[in-house]
Amino acid sequence: MSTEILMQQAVGQIQSGQLAEGLASFQLILEQEPDNVPALSGSGVGESLRGNHEAAIRLFQQAHARAPSDTQILANLGHACMAAGRAEEASSAFAKAHQINDQDPETCYWLGYLAEQQGEEQRAEGYYRRTLLLNPAHRQAHLQLANVLFLQSNAPEALAILRAAEARFPDDRDITFVRGRLAAKAAPGWHLPMLADPVRNDAFEAAINATVRPGDVVLDIGTGSGLLAMMAARAGAAHVYACEADEVLAGLAREVVSLNGLQDRITVLAKHSSALVVGEDMPRRADVLITEIFDSAIVGEGALPTIRHAWGALLVDGARVVPEGATLQGALAACPHLQCFRSVGRVNGFDVSPMNALTQPFGHRDAQVYFQASETSRILSAPFPLHAFDFRSAPTLAFETECQVPILETGDADSVLIWFDLHLAPGVTYSTRHSKAQHHWRLAAQPLLGISACRAGETATVKTRFESYFDFTVAV
Numbered sequence: 001m002s003t004e005i006l007m008q009q010a011v012g013q014i015q016s017g018q019l020a021e022g023l024a025s026f027q028l029i030l031e032q033e034p035d036n037v038p039a040l041s042g043s044g045v046g047e048s049l050r051g052n053h054e055a056a057i058r059l060f061q062q063a064h065a066r067a068p069s070d071t072q073i074l075a076n077l078g079h080a081c082m083a084a085g086r087a088e089e090a091s092s093a094f095a096k097a098h099q100i101n102d103q104d105p106e107t108c109y110w111l112g113y114l115a116e117q118q119g120e121e122q123r124a125e126g127y128y129r130r131t132l133l134l135n136p137a138h139r140q141a142h143l144q145l146a147n148v149l150f151l152q153s154n155a156p157e158a159l160a161i162l163r164a165a166e167a168r169f170p171d172d173r174d175i176t177f178v179r180g181r182l183a184a185k186a187a188p189g190w191h192l193p194m195l196a197d198p199v200r201n202d203a204f205e206a207a208i209n210a211t212v213r214p215g216d217v218v219l220d221i222g223t224g225s226g227l228l229a230m231m232a233a234r235a236g237a238a239h240v241y242a243c244e245a246d247e248v249l250a251g252l253a254r255e256v257v258s259l260n261g262l263q264d265r266i267t268v269l270a271k272h273s274s275a276l277v278v279g280e281d282m283p284r285r286a287d288v289l290i291t292e293i294f295d296s297a298i299v300g301e302g303a304l305p306t307i308r309h310a311w312g313a314l315l316v317d318g319a320r321v322v323p324e325g326a327t328l329q330g331a332l333a334a335c336p337h338l339q340c341f342r343s344v345g346r347v348n349g350f351d352v353s354p355m356n357a358l359t360q361p362f363g364h365r366d367a368q369v370y371f372q373a374s375e376t377s378r379i380l381s382a383p384f385p386l387h388a389f390d391f392r393s394a395p396t397l398a399f400e401t402e403c404q405v406p407i408l409e410t411g412d413a414d415s416v417l418i419w420f421d422l423h424l425a426p427g428v429t430y431s432t433r434h435s436k437a438q439h440h441w442r443l444a445a446q447p448l449l450g451i452s453a454c455r456a457g458e459t460a461t462v463k464t465r466f467e468s469y470f471d472f473t474v475a476v
């Protein structure tokens with residue numbers, strides 16, 4: 001049989017999955033013509049398909065020695081080296097192919113992939129960018145470029161790339177999944193339910209309408225989507241400075257503001273408010289502060305130092321503030337659903353107590369832990385005040401109260417349920433006391449360090465201290 005016919009036969013056999021037969025055909029050719037490059041390379045492909053990566057590498061190397069400028073052989077060698085775990089040799093094969101032809105997107109992609117595997121994200125980024133320049137429809141390069149940008153703390157561009165990829169590949173669920181996963185790491189997931197809380201939004205808008213006057217310079221600290229800043233603009237503010245510490249959110253806020261045609265009246269500043277400089281970020285101090293940076297116990301997102309700093313550096317004397325203040329209240333409660341966070345012992349007859357190494361600190365500096373109340377939570381005491389905040393001047397950063405609290409029901413108090421009333425403007429209050437399904441703030445539950453047995457009719461002395469975390473002491 002002629003070499004030509006043998007070659008056709010071998011290629012056909014490999015393509016149809018008859019690997020042993022194909023390799024035998026290539027072998028016949030090589031016995032007659034040991035330097036036959038297509039036969040060496042074809043044998044390499046066959047060995048690769050059989051999972052014999054080392055044999056494949058040897059064959060591709062022999063082919064490469066005889067045809068040094070054949071980029072396909074170099075690419076095959078690179079893939080075989082990758083499959084054998086020989087990353088450096090793989091990189092060197094792709095790099096040689098790239099030197100010969102720098103217009104091939106696949107070579108660029110694999111050079112990026114190998115650089116990424118070796119932890120060289122910046123180099124990988126360069127190769128992925130070049131891949132997309134050469135082939136904008138390279139799906140995997142979109143994903144990998146987003147990944148290396150994210151690893152280099154450039155979440156805004158990573159997400160922008162994935163959003164563009166979603167538009168290009170609308171049915172590709174993997175891209176949507178990866179975009180969602182990176183978004184969840186970049187910004188907290190409660191933004192959407194928060195924006196969908198109509199009671200919160202309407203209360204803020206009523207207070208903003210009652211507070212902002214035409215011509216005001218307004219500062220919105222923690223603008224998120226830009227919603228409250230847009231409300232202030234609609235209420236007549238001359239200009240709104242909307243600051244947002246999270247870069248991804250700040251980028252989205254800019255998009256939202258432009259989409260609503262308010263880019264000339266709202267400046268989004270991608271900064272933490274403590275880094276704002278009057279004269280640079282905003283021309284003068286603001287007449288009105290609007291801020292919604294409250295967690296379910298008011299203080300957990302740093303509201304106190306932020307508002308205190310604003311009074312010192314960013315607001316005119318006598319500035320108006322939304323909200324004007326808040327009252328935080330609590331009640332002793334039994335929360336059986338939180339018991340499981342305290343400790344484990346025996347489970348199905350096995351001692352799993354070493355897992356207690358994972359218990360969370362219930363009250364510790366920088367480790368504020370609130371849980372949510374559940375329908376099984378049982379309130380045992382009358383409500384008691386934790387603190388009344390007045391934001392119309394600089395709030396103190398720490399507070400302490402002591403209350404005599406009537407016990408209404410007998411039970412083991414293991415938690416304090418916490419809720420707040422936000423005094424947004426005179427006559428406009430938002431309360432989390434009876435939070436409903438559409439409210440995004442939930443009744444918070446802060447486990448007590450110890451458990452106190454309470455009996456109906458008794459009085460408990462509850463001391464509350466807050467200084468970066470809540471510390472409750474209960475004496476019955």
Ligand SMILES: C[S@@+](CC[C@H](N)C(=O)[O-])C[C@H]1O[C@@H](n2cnc3c(N)ncnc32)[C@H](O)[C@@H]1O
Pocket residue numbers: 194195221222223224225226227228243244245246249271272273274291292293294301302306
């Ligand atoms: C609860 S969200 C509210 C978003 C928006 N104000 C709204 O009401 O729809 C609070 C946002 O404030 C931002 N933030 C908190 N403290 C900040 C500060 N001191 N400076 C800038 N941004 C801050 C957080 O990153 C978060 O996006």
